[in-house]
Amino acid sequence: MSQAFTKAMARNIFYGGSVFFFLLFLALTFDSEATFPERDNRQNITESVAMGKRLWEENNCIGCHTLLGEGAYFAPELGNAYKRLGGREGIMAFIMSRPKDGVPGRRSMPQFNFTQEELEALADFLKYVSEINTADWPPNIQG
Amino acid sequence: MDSQTRAWLRPCTWTWLVMVCLTLVTWLLGVSGAQGLWVALLVLGFALLKGQLVGDWFMGLHGVSGFWRWVVSLWLLLVGSLVSIAFVISSGVLN
């Protein structure tokens, strides 16, 4: 009955604890997957939305912006850009309006020279994102 | 059976009996439809008492001195106060 603090028991707890919590994590993941259809707006993922996501990725937009709060903190949140910029037209107009050489002394989004189809895809993508159920985040329209 | 083990086992048996009784009382309170803050706090009190008995006797902390003697008691105190604060506030008796 002497007090013990053994390596063997510490090891058991490490292995047991890791497996236990990983299985629990998998169970919660399984449940999350089941709820996604009600929240992730998948019914609106059109080909244009998919193309917009690809454009979003291949131009590294996440390198300046956040999307649903994740990304870089150099430029505004875009999860609600669809609402803030006034819909698809507003988004497309803003992207097109960026000067090629930037604005002296200020941050400015590059001019990407997108085609009309690409602009629409990006706008569709941001519209889709804005309709994901994010538990009322962000707190206000400013993102 | 040596005296030390017997000295531990007897209160454990009592602990078990007391816990069974408290559980049944809790159940009766539940099915009787008794309502209100005081019933809730009484039920919580029973639970805390049961917890203390488990810590003291089943876990054997009664015979330990120092920090470990109070691990379970402190936990019960923490849980008991947080839960009762929440229940007291939500019952509206403070208003």
Added chain:
Amino acid sequence: MQYKSQAVAKLYFIAAIGLFVGQILFGVILGLQYVIGDFLFPEIPFNVARMVHTNLLIVWLLFGFMGAAYYLVPEEAERELVSPGLAVLMFWVFLIAGALTILGYLLVPYSGLAQMTGNDLLPTMGREFLEQPTITKIGIVVVALAFLYNIGMTILSGRKTVVNLVLLIGLVGLAVFFLFSFYNPDNLVKDKYYWWWVVHLWVEGVWELILGSILAFVLIKTTGVDREVIEKWLYVIIAMTLITGIIGTGHHYYWIGTPDYWQWWGSVFSAMEPIPFFMMTVFAFNMVNRRRRNHPNKAAVLWALGTAVMAFLGAGVWGFLHTLAPVNYYTHGTQITAAHGHMAFYGAYVMIVLTMISYAMPMLRGRKAASSNRSQVLEMWSFWLMTVSMVFITLFLTGAGILQTYLQRYSDTPLPFMVVQEKIELFYWMREVAGVVFLIGLLVYIASFFVGTKEPEVVLEQTDA
């Protein structure tokens, strides 16, 4: 150095330090772009500089981990590496692939890079920290497999210590979870959900095993405390890490389209994530206080203790600051996150790699145990310069974040993002100054390798009383 093949670690460490310099240079550029918006525009836009900054960090830490593994595994396993040649070959493969990727970022527009590398075939690019072209990602997997083969076979055919096994589990986990970087569905919610399986389960999961085992190794070597004691604490600490950290992933699942219950699961478990870091701090100081000898490499001991403290502050305390869902609702994606990210990465992972380099480099350069006194003094100066300036970077970013959170998220009349950015410019300037001091500290660090090389090393004092 007891085994010849440990020498390959030197290559990895030198590359790590070189890339570290690159990372910090780009950090200083980024800091300047925060206040002079058109700095280097459009040649090196912010997103490119940031990508270089973060990817260099990841790559040099991986170099550091691999170097650490090549150094400590032979010593723990009590045998030579299975294949030192493979280790050297993989070094060059990884270095060249990494350099080409970084050059690609800098010289080609990102969309062009995506096209050149066939991102259409298996689109994985353009997600934070995982910006590497798919072909680079495949290269990383190949390098990781070769590395794991080399390390794994050495461990399995040699003495199996806890330090070795924990390191191996950490490295295998690193490779396994990286595979989720190849999963990139059109569905943004699922994309983000599994993206965290790479990012969170790396830095708040398996990387902590690597951190723990390297720290344990250095403590065993420098304090002379009984291996049994250190190893059992290592187990307890990493057990707590995974117990809290795995479900702690939930603190990223609050606002990305995932079910609401993550706000509770994530808050409860991530609130406990500081505990293992706190245990690590107590553990490190305890072991050093119970030391059975004074190791001549004082700098290494300083780095080891610094790691424990700064990891607790950066990952533990600064993580806790914004991990609870009701707080995170307002702070999510603000400079608070940046503050936490800077101190956590520096405190936990930068410092553990520098600890290992500090401990191993003297031996790798042919000394018995430590550098000369002059070199160590300079190294300790660099420790304080970098660590204190990182504390200030964190504080200034925290100040910026608090203001940003209030003005943009919390006040009755929330202001637009760019308006707020201008209002908090002063904090960005101060951060930039601290960043320059950090760079100076890094240069001092590098200088410490070149001074006093001819002077005798510090001698070991025995204190077996």
Added chain:
Amino acid sequence: MSDKLVAAQVRHYPPGDLAVWILIMAELLVFALFFAAYGFTRMGHVALFNQYQATLDRTAAVANTLALITASYFVVRAVAAIREGNSRHSARWLWAGVGMGVLFLFIKGGEYAEHLSHGINLSTNTFYMFYLSLTFFHFMHVIVGVIVLVILAVKVGQGRYSAAEHADVESGASYWHMVDLVWLILFPLVYVMH
């Protein structure tokens, strides 16, 4: 008073391995946070919590409480037996504890099946979220506890422990009592208090 008893009176550590007690503290802390979260969230949804609490099967919960405290008592008997060096009795008590643990899992599993058939899940409402989270998290602990008891019962049955050397049995017993302890609070909080 024997020397052993005197020695026992100045014990500074609880029975079993200290590593297990560190785990027990961590687990208790997690549950404390969850209990507090339940209490404080309930403040904003009293009517909802009361309404859906009434849909739970209290009789099953009482049966489960009795099963767990009885299992704990059996484990106490098992520890007492092994302290006397009586492996045979100890193993028997451990198997009895396993039986009670399995009974708990069976009853709770029945409740879950019932919920599932009504389409109730974590996202149904805040009450069910807490109820399912708390009880399922605890449910998984009971599974682990049962596995631990089975391993111990087998090893004790093989005579691997003695009156002098049985720290593992005490460690496993302490863990099991923790699982019991958590349920003692969980049961009134989630099923009864309103």
